[in-house]
Amino acid sequence: xxxxxxxxxxxxxxxxxxxxxxxxxxxxxxxxxxxxxxxxxxxxxxxxxxxxxxxxxxxxxxxxxxxxxxxxxxxxxxxxxxxxxxxxxxxxxxxxxxxxxxxxxxxxxxxxxxxxxxxxxxxxxxxxxxxxxxxxxxxxxxxxxxxxxxxxxxxxxxxxxxxxxxxxxxxxxxxxxxxxxxxxxxxxxxxxxxxxxxxxxxxxxxxxxxxxxxxxxxxxxxxxxxxxxxxxxxxxxxxxxxxxxxxxxxxxxxxxxxxxxxxxxxxxxxxxxxxxxxxxxxxxxxxxxxxxxxxxxxxxxxxxxxxxxxxxxxxxxxxxxxxxxxxxxxxxxxxxxxxxxxxxxxxxxxxxxxxxxxxxxxxxxxxxxxxxxxxxxxxxxxxxxxxxxxxxxxxxxxxxxxxxxxxxxxxxxxxxxxxxxxxxxxxxxxxxxxxxxxxxxxxxxxxxxxxxxxxxxxxxxxxxxxxxxxxxxxxxxxxxxxxxxxxxxxxxxxxxxxxxxxxxxxxxxxxxxxxxxxxxxxxxxxxxxxxxxxxxxxxxxxxxxxxxxxxxxxxxxxxxxxxxxxxxxxxxxxxxxxxxxxxxxxxxxxxxxxxxxxxxxxxxxxxxxxxxxxxxxxxxxxxxxxxxxxxxxxxxxxxxxxxxxxxxxxxxxxxxxxxxxxxxxxxxxxxxxxxxxxxxxxxxxxxx
Numbered sequence: 001x002x003x004x005x006x007x008x009x010x011x012x013x014x015x016x017x018x019x020x021x022x023x024x025x026x027x028x029x030x031x032x033x034x035x036x037x038x039x040x041x042x043x044x045x046x047x048x049x050x051x052x053x054x055x056x057x058x059x060x061x062x063x064x065x066x067x068x069x070x071x072x073x074x075x076x077x078x079x080x081x082x083x084x085x086x087x088x089x090x091x092x093x094x095x096x097x098x099x100x101x102x103x104x105x106x107x108x109x110x111x112x113x114x115x116x117x118x119x120x121x122x123x124x125x126x127x128x129x130x131x132x133x134x135x136x137x138x139x140x141x142x143x144x145x146x147x148x149x150x151x152x153x154x155x156x157x158x159x160x161x162x163x164x165x166x167x168x169x170x171x172x173x174x175x176x177x178x179x180x181x182x183x184x185x186x187x188x189x190x191x192x193x194x195x196x197x198x199x200x201x202x203x204x205x206x207x208x209x210x211x212x213x214x215x216x217x218x219x220x221x222x223x224x225x226x227x228x229x230x231x232x233x234x235x236x237x238x239x240x241x242x243x244x245x246x247x248x249x250x251x252x253x254x255x256x257x258x259x260x261x262x263x264x265x266x267x268x269x270x271x272x273x274x275x276x277x278x279x280x281x282x283x284x285x286x287x288x289x290x291x292x293x294x295x296x297x298x299x300x301x302x303x304x305x306x307x308x309x310x311x312x313x314x315x316x317x318x319x320x321x322x323x324x325x326x327x328x329x330x331x332x333x334x335x336x337x338x339x340x341x342x343x344x345x346x347x348x349x350x351x352x353x354x355x356x357x358x359x360x361x362x363x364x365x366x367x368x369x370x371x372x373x374x375x376x377x378x379x380x381x382x383x384x385x386x387x388x389x390x391x392x393x394x395x396x397x398x399x400x401x402x403x404x405x406x407x408x409x410x411x412x413x414x415x416x417x418x419x420x421x422x423x424x425x426x427x428x429x430x431x432x433x434x435x436x437x438x439x440x441x442x443x444x445x446x447x448x449x450x451x452x453x454x455x456x457x458x459x460x461x462x463x464x465x466x467x468x469x470x471x472x473x474x475x476x477x478x479x480x481x482x483x484x485x486x487x488x489x490x491x492x493x494x495x496x497x498x499x500x501x502x503x504x505x506x507x508x509x510x511x512x513x514x515x516x517x518x519x520x521x522x523x524x525x526x527x528x529x530x531x532x533x534x535x536x537x538x539x540x541x542x543x544x545x546x547x548x549x550x551x552x553x554x555x556x557x558x559x560x561x562x563x564x565x566x567x568x569x570x571x572x573x574x575x576x577x578x579x580x581x582x583x584x585x586x587x588x589x590x591x592x593x594x595x596x597x598x599x600x601x602x603x604x605x606x607x608x609x610x611x612x613x614x615x616x617x618x619x620x621x622x623x624x625x626x627x628x629x630x631x632x633x634x635x636x637x638x639x640x641x642x643x644x645x646x647x648x649x650x651x652x653x654x655x656x657x658x659x660x661x662x663x664x665x666x667x668x669x670x671x672x673x674x675x676x677x678x679x680x681x682x683x684x685x686x687x688x
Contacts, residue, residue: 006031006060007113010129011145014122015279015462017042018114019050021057024458028466030057031114034064039118065111068099073120073128079280081381082123084213084388085362085369088302093128094220094349096120100132101221109136122279126150130214135224145459146557147210147389148203151278152457154390155203156471157185158276158283164457164469173467178454178679181473186274193269193395195252198590199245201393202475203455204556204583210389212237215580215627218348225349229634231342235408236640237626242405243524245398247505247589251596251670255509259406260399263307266290267368269395273384278462285380287396291371296363298376305363313358314407317344320357321411329353338639341411345404361404368396409521415646423643425606425662427491428533433602433666437481444600444668448591450676451477455557474676478544478588485540485602485664489533496607497662498636499540501527502644503588506597506667516654520644523601525549525625526587528636530607544587549625551581581623591670598670599655603643603663610637 009022009029017039021028035046042049073096076082076089084090096116103109113129126147133139148155152164163179186201187194199205216230246256260267270289277284295306320326325333326340329352334340343350347359369386373379384390391397435444454470461469489495502523508514514522528548531540545552589596612633628634639645652658655665 005142007110007129007133007139008142008145009060010113010117011126011150012459013462014126014150014460018117021466024466024468028057029060031060031062033062033114037064037115062114063107063111064115065108067112067115068102070116070119072096073099073116073124076121076124078119078121080121081277081280081282081387082121082127083366083369083382083386084127084219085365085386086301086303086382087359087362089124090219090362093124094217096124096128097131097217097220097224100128101136101224106138109139123151127214131217131220131224134214144214146207148207148455148557149457149459151389152460152471153276153278154387155206156181156457156473157274159185159274160471161276161278161461164471165461165464168458168461168464168467168469176467176469178470178472181471183450183474186272191270192254195254196245196248196395198474198476199248199586200395200397202583202586203473204475204553205586206389206392207556208580208582209392211580212627213388218343218346220349222349228628228632229339229640231339231344231346231348231350232640233626233628233634234342234346234348235338235405238401239405239408239521239641240524240626241392242398242401243504243522244586244589246522247503247524250505250507250509251590251592251672253509257398257402259402260396261403261406263293263310263367266292267371267396267399269399271383271394271396273390273393275384275390278460280381282381284390285372285383287368287372287383287394293367293371294374296367296370296374298370298374300376303366305359305367307367309358310360310364310367313360316357317341317360317407318410320344321407321414324414326352327356329355336411338408338411341408345407364400364404365391365397368394368400412645413647417647417649418643419649420660423603423605423662424660425495425497425604427489428495428497428604428606429488429490429661430602430604430664431486431488433483433485433600433664435481435483435600435666435668437479440479440481444666445595446481446588446591446668446670447479447673448588448670449477449479449673450474451585452676452679453553453557454679472679475585476590477585477677481544483527483540483542483544483602485542487531487533487538487540487604489535489538492535494535495533496611497531497533497604498607498610499527499529499531499542500601500603500605500642501525501542502601503668504599504601506599513654516648516652516658519599519655520648523644524589525641528625530610531604533604545584547584547587547623549582549623550584550587551623552584555581556583580627582626589670591672593672593674595669595671598668600666600668601655601663602666605638605642605662612637 012022018031019033021030023029038046073092076092082089103112130144133142133144160179160181167176186197217225270287272286273284275284297304320336324336326336327333344357346361365385369382385394385397437447452472452474454472456468457471458469503526504519504523612635614632624635648658659665
């Protein structure tokens with residue numbers, strides 16, 4: 001095995017020492033390490049244990065190098081939780097990333113990765129190593145394993161973990177059957193917010209949030225943080241998350257998310273995650289209904305801030321928005337744009353002035369996540385909202401981000417409105433659009449249902465027999481469909497345009513037609529692509545699985561052994577970056593059994609105002625709308641969310657009044673069938 005690929009085995013069994021066999025094959029893979037590289041517990045008995053494991057395994061020789069000082073990364077204990085939202089933790093993570101990026105050769109990097117593995121916190125190690133692999137020129141094409149394989153406890157009912165271990169220990173590999181993760185294990189129907197559990201707790205959704213933050217770290221060397229329009233991408237990704245979440249709420253007869261703006265009032269929504277942490281051997285703490293936020297002072301985490309700090313930063317950010325300018329850390333002023341605002345709100349290292357504008361987004365997560373033990377007197381850690389890999393499970397995540405998005409919308413509302421000329425495309429007219437569902441009988445009716453899928457959890461089950469063990473979970477799915485768009489080009493020459501497809505609820509939560517100012521924030525992007533329009537009539541057909549927003553199930557839950565592209569396949573060049581995308585099974589909201597009324601919006605914009613001059617050869621653009629393109633400019637010059645990202649022009653109250661000839665609106669419905677589809681490789685014998 002090439003040494004470059006061998007580093008991936010370091011993700012396996014994160015608590016097992018590095019000298020124990022890794023990998024899925026029968027013999028396993030063992031790293032040959034020297035005694036002085038072992039954890040302190042094993043150094044005195046090195047001669048007894050190093051040769052005990054993996055006698056028949058494939059051995060990987062690792063050069064021993066002098067490591068940089070690890071005293072800073074080791075400040076986070078081996079059995080502690082880890083959160084990028086905590087300033088101390090993120091500084092430590094940035095320091096470790098810098099160490100890994102600073103290794104001059106592949107061999108040195110491998111040595112550093114091997115000899116730091118067993119002395120560092122596994123969560124910290126996984127994050128820093130993943131970011132380094134993704135950004136090092138010599139490893140950037142390696143397929144980082146999805147987090148559910150390494151830390152399955154973040155994605156499943158804790159009771160299932162015990163049964164997985166039982167199955168591994170008692171049943172031979174060839175006779176094991178998938179264990180079913182219940183659909184409803186965190187609450188009952190007495191909790192109205194549980195209607196959205198299928199969305200919030202979807203593993204693919206949470207993996208997307210985790211992977212996006214690997215591609216776009218907000219702390220670390222500027223060379224990996226300062227990506228094209230990263231602040232705007234932070235805004236747009238979370239704006240779309242809020243639009244999709246509110247769409248799902250409407251489908252379930254719930255009102256849109258209430259912004260968390262008064263931090264002195266109780267948080268109505270409780271959340272009991274039912275998750276264990278295999279690293280810390282603790283359960284994730286719950287948040288009771290009507291919990292209150294408090295000032296946070298935890299000496300162990302070097303964490304001290306008051307709610308007044310959040311309020312002060314909020315007021316300063318709003319002041320910058322209304323002045324249209326920010327004050328830099330050198331006391332100079334510069335114009336505020338959406339990219340700068342995104343970096344200010346997220347508090348990335350690109351923020352113009354961290355002292356003035358603070359750390360509002362991250363410490364808001366921390367304040368909510370620690371409301372049960374703000375001063376650490378009970379030695380409790382943060383709740384799931386304190387971890388980017390689990391935060392989207394918590395209803396409070398959406399209440400917090402409704403407030404965060406409101407700051408961005410406040411800025412957007414100060415910008416000049418698009419004139420009719422700025423959104424029209426002279427000579428181009430979209431005459432119709434229709435949706436055809438594969439196997440469907442009714443046009444313009446999308447169909448959703450429950451789908452069961454199996455994922456392998458064996459990589460994260462430490463100190464258990466090796467071999468595959470599957471967990472089966474149930475998630476939302478939609479029937480494949482295609483768009484058929486009719487466009488007239490009255491110009492005498494070919495024209496290039498960008499097709500932009502969005503979907504929004506037709507009515508509000510009361511069942512009333514929506515004003516455009518409300519509806520524009522609920523449009524979710526379904527697709528965006530370029531077309532060449534010949535003179536006169538054009539018929540454009542586009543499949544749903546070609547979406548510029550999503551990645552297929554196999555990429556979200558990719559298995560290192562089964563789905564990894566061959567080394568000679570050019571697709572491996574973008575395997576990691578392509579892992580950053582909205583899960584395709586959540587492209588379409590749930591809808592309702594009666595048929596949820598929606599409006600499909602299709603626009604063909606003028607490519608002259610869209611285009612970015614760059615080559616795309618060998619690049620992955622599968623989910624470029626949310627994730628951009630590696631080492632490239634964002635592939636659309638327009639503002640993200642265009643044309644719905646600003647207030648409408650004067651005298652526009654409804655969507656129909658907003659539409660220009662290069663746009664069309666079609667009523668569609670989403671019908672939830674209620675059926676459950678078994679996995680493709682249906683194993684009828686499952687453990688329930």
